[in-house]
Amino acid sequence: MFEKEYDVIVVGAGHAGSEAAAAAANLGCSTLLITMNLQNIAQMSCNPAMGGIAKGQIVREIDALGGYSGIVSDKTAIQFKMLNKSKGPAMWSPRVQSDRMRFAEEWRLLLEQTEHLDFYQEMVGGLIVNDGKICGVKTSLGIEVRAKTVVLTNGTFLNGLIHIGEKQFGGGRAGEKSATGITEQLVDLGFDSGRMKTGTPPRVDGRSLAYSKMIEQPGDEHPEKFSYSDATKPLLEQRSCHMTYTSTQVHDLLREGFDRSPMFNGRIKSIGPRYCPSIEDKINRFADKDRHQLFVEPEGWNTVEVYVNGFSTSLPEDVQFKALRSVAGFEKVKFFRPGYAIEYDYFPPTQLTHTLETKLVSGLFFAGQINGTTGYEEAASQGLIAGINAALKVKEKEAFILKRSEAYIGVLIDDLITKGTEEPYRMFTSRAEYRTLLRQDNADFRLTPKSFDIGLASVERMKRMEEKEKKATAFVQFFKETSVSPDEANPVLEAKNSSPVKQSGKMFKLFARPQITLEDVRNFEKVEAYIKEHHLDKEILEQTEIQVKYSGYIEKEKNNADKLNRLEEVKIPKNFDYTKLKSLSYEACEKMSRIKPATISQASRISGVSPSDISVLLVYMGR
Incomplete structure (x- = not known):
C-alpha cells in the first residue's frame, strides 16, 4: 500500500500540520499527511478569525517565510481590521474574520496542488522507534508507514475529553473522536506529559438575533491584507461583526449552574488559557464587574451560523441557553450547538530543541498544541518551523532557527523550550523585547531572504x-x-x-x-x-x-539586540556537565542539565538561572 519510505510524515492536519506538510513538500521532500478526517483539514475549531494582537505579526511572518496561512486568510476573509492603530507601529496587528468553510476548503485545495505531498485518512496509534531514532508510524489498522522524520501535530485529540456540565465524553473536537496510543508510548519512551484545557462558546442561529440592539463593528474603511504576494487582493466588500454585553442578571443565571460546572466541582483539573477565560471563570475572577463584552461574529459570507466570542463555557447546556437569552439581542436565540470545554494531553516543550525536534528521539518533531500553546497562529508557525527542519534534517543541511530579535516566531519557540509552560501559551507583543524591530509591516524584509536561502520563498517573492x-x-x-x-x-x-x-x-x-x-x-x-x-x-x-x-x-x-546576540554566539557543548561547576547554584545546575541550553544567551533566559550563574559559565568558557 505504501511502497516507499517517506522523507517526512506529518500526523494531524490542523493549522500546524497543514503548514508542516506544505513546508516539507515545498522543500522537495516526499511527504505524507495523515489525519483522522480529510474533510477537516485546517479546521477552525474555535473562532472564525486569523490574526489579532501579536498573532497578526505571526501570520505576516509565516507568509514572509513562504507559508500558506496569510494567503488562505486573505482569500477567505469577510472582514479586515488593523488593530491598535492609535498606538505606535510596533503594536499594529492585522486581523481578519474568516469564512470558516471556505478557509478549510482553500487550505485543502492548496495542499492538493502541492507537489511531493500524499494524503491518507486514518488514526495514527503509535510510532516506530529504533535505537532512539524515529522510523515511521503505525495506524489503527496496523499499517506501518516508514519515514526518515515524523512531525506530530495532534492538537486537542490526544486522549481528548469533552465536558458539558455533568456530562463528559471522549472526543478531540465536537463530533470527532479522540486519538489514543501515542501519549502512552511516548511516556514509555521517557517523555513527560501533562493535561491542558481549552474551551469554546455556543454557536447560534443568526436569524434569531436582534442586531438592532447591538453595536455594529464594521471592518476598516480601506482594508489591507496579510500576504506580501500578489496572489491575493484586499477586500472590496465586508461583513460587520456586532458587540453586546452580559449583565448582572446574566451573571446571576450563570452562577445558578456553578455547582454543576466541571470547572468548579473538580471534574476538570487541568489549567485553561489565562487570557481567554470561560464566562464562568470571568464572572468568578472579576466579581466586581457587572458586565463583559460579547462579540457576535458571522461564520461566513452565506451561512447564518454565528460565533459568540467571549461566552466560552462548559456549563450545562440548559444554563448556557437560559443565560444567553438574557443578553441584549439574544432574547429569542436558537442554538446550533452548546459551548464545551476539552481536556487533552500535551508534552512540556522543554523536551525539545530550537528546531522543535525532541531531545529523546532523533527525527521526531512536535508542533502546535502538543507543545502547550493555544491559537491557530501559534500552531501554524510551529508547524512551519518543524516542517522546514524535518526537511533540512533529511537533506543533512543546517537547521533553521530564528532568534528572538528576528521574529515573533523566534520569541515563541525560545519561550517554550527555555521556560516551558504550565498553562496554554499565547503570544503577546509584551513577550517580545524587540517589538519595535518585529513589526507586521517589515516581516518580509526580516524573513524572506532567510526563507529564500533555504529554498522555500520563491524567486518572485x-x-x-x-x-x-x-x-x-x-x-x-x-x-x-x-x-x-x-x-x-x-x-x-x-x-x-x-x-x-x-x-x-x-x-x-x-x-x-x-x-x-x-x-x-x-x-x-x-x-x-x-x-x-x-x-x-x-x-x-x-x-x-x-x-x-x-x-x-x-x-x-538594533544596538541592544546586537549586544545580546553576541551571547548567542557563545555555544555550550552538547552534553556539558554542569555539576563540575561548583560555583553554580543548585537550581541553575538542575535546570540547565534538564533543558540543555544551546547557547549562553538561551541559558540566561531559563527561569531560576541568575546573572551570577551566567558569569560562572562565561568565565568557564573563557569569556
Missing part, C-alpha cells in the same frame, strides 16, 4: 521584497537629502500647531516631528512629484513613514 526595500530606502534617503525653505515649510507646520522654522533644513527633520504625518509632507511639491515619478504604493509609503518617525527607537533596539 524575493524580487518583490528587494524592489520594495530598495524603493523605501531610497525614499528615506530623499528626505535626508532634500531641503525645504521656511516659506514652504511654515504653512504646513503652523496648520498642525508645530513650531515654525527660521531657516532651510532637511525634510527628514520636519517629517520626524510627532505632529507631522505623510499626508502633511505630501503638501510639498517635491514629495508628491517623487511619489508619482517612482510609482510608490501604500506599502512603501507606510514603510518610509515608520522608518523616518521611529528611526531613533529602531536604531537603539
Whole structure:
C-alpha cells in the first residue's frame, strides 16, 4: 500500500500540520499527511478569525517565510481590521474574520496542488522507534508507514475529553473522536506529559438575533491584507461583526449552574488559557464587574451560523441557553450547538530543541498544541518551523532557527523550550523585547531572504521584497537629502500647531516631528512629484513613514539586540556537565542539565538561572 519510505510524515492536519506538510513538500521532500478526517483539514475549531494582537505579526511572518496561512486568510476573509492603530507601529496587528468553510476548503485545495505531498485518512496509534531514532508510524489498522522524520501535530485529540456540565465524553473536537496510543508510548519512551484545557462558546442561529440592539463593528474603511504576494487582493466588500454585553442578571443565571460546572466541582483539573477565560471563570475572577463584552461574529459570507466570542463555557447546556437569552439581542436565540470545554494531553516543550525536534528521539518533531500553546497562529508557525527542519534534517543541511530579535516566531519557540509552560501559551507583543524591530509591516524584509536561502520563498517573492526595500530606502534617503525653505515649510507646520522654522533644513527633520504625518509632507511639491515619478504604493509609503518617525527607537533596539546576540554566539557543548561547576547554584545546575541550553544567551533566559550563574559559565568558557 505504501511502497516507499517517506522523507517526512506529518500526523494531524490542523493549522500546524497543514503548514508542516506544505513546508516539507515545498522543500522537495516526499511527504505524507495523515489525519483522522480529510474533510477537516485546517479546521477552525474555535473562532472564525486569523490574526489579532501579536498573532497578526505571526501570520505576516509565516507568509514572509513562504507559508500558506496569510494567503488562505486573505482569500477567505469577510472582514479586515488593523488593530491598535492609535498606538505606535510596533503594536499594529492585522486581523481578519474568516469564512470558516471556505478557509478549510482553500487550505485543502492548496495542499492538493502541492507537489511531493500524499494524503491518507486514518488514526495514527503509535510510532516506530529504533535505537532512539524515529522510523515511521503505525495506524489503527496496523499499517506501518516508514519515514526518515515524523512531525506530530495532534492538537486537542490526544486522549481528548469533552465536558458539558455533568456530562463528559471522549472526543478531540465536537463530533470527532479522540486519538489514543501515542501519549502512552511516548511516556514509555521517557517523555513527560501533562493535561491542558481549552474551551469554546455556543454557536447560534443568526436569524434569531436582534442586531438592532447591538453595536455594529464594521471592518476598516480601506482594508489591507496579510500576504506580501500578489496572489491575493484586499477586500472590496465586508461583513460587520456586532458587540453586546452580559449583565448582572446574566451573571446571576450563570452562577445558578456553578455547582454543576466541571470547572468548579473538580471534574476538570487541568489549567485553561489565562487570557481567554470561560464566562464562568470571568464572572468568578472579576466579581466586581457587572458586565463583559460579547462579540457576535458571522461564520461566513452565506451561512447564518454565528460565533459568540467571549461566552466560552462548559456549563450545562440548559444554563448556557437560559443565560444567553438574557443578553441584549439574544432574547429569542436558537442554538446550533452548546459551548464545551476539552481536556487533552500535551508534552512540556522543554523536551525539545530550537528546531522543535525532541531531545529523546532523533527525527521526531512536535508542533502546535502538543507543545502547550493555544491559537491557530501559534500552531501554524510551529508547524512551519518543524516542517522546514524535518526537511533540512533529511537533506543533512543546517537547521533553521530564528532568534528572538528576528521574529515573533523566534520569541515563541525560545519561550517554550527555555521556560516551558504550565498553562496554554499565547503570544503577546509584551513577550517580545524587540517589538519595535518585529513589526507586521517589515516581516518580509526580516524573513524572506532567510526563507529564500533555504529554498522555500520563491524567486518572485524575493524580487518583490528587494524592489520594495530598495524603493523605501531610497525614499528615506530623499528626505535626508532634500531641503525645504521656511516659506514652504511654515504653512504646513503652523496648520498642525508645530513650531515654525527660521531657516532651510532637511525634510527628514520636519517629517520626524510627532505632529507631522505623510499626508502633511505630501503638501510639498517635491514629495508628491517623487511619489508619482517612482510609482510608490501604500506599502512603501507606510514603510518610509515608520522608518523616518521611529528611526531613533529602531536604531537603539538594533544596538541592544546586537549586544545580546553576541551571547548567542557563545555555544555550550552538547552534553556539558554542569555539576563540575561548583560555583553554580543548585537550581541553575538542575535546570540547565534538564533543558540543555544551546547557547549562553538561551541559558540566561531559563527561569531560576541568575546573572551570577551566567558569569560562572562565561568565565568557564573563557569569556
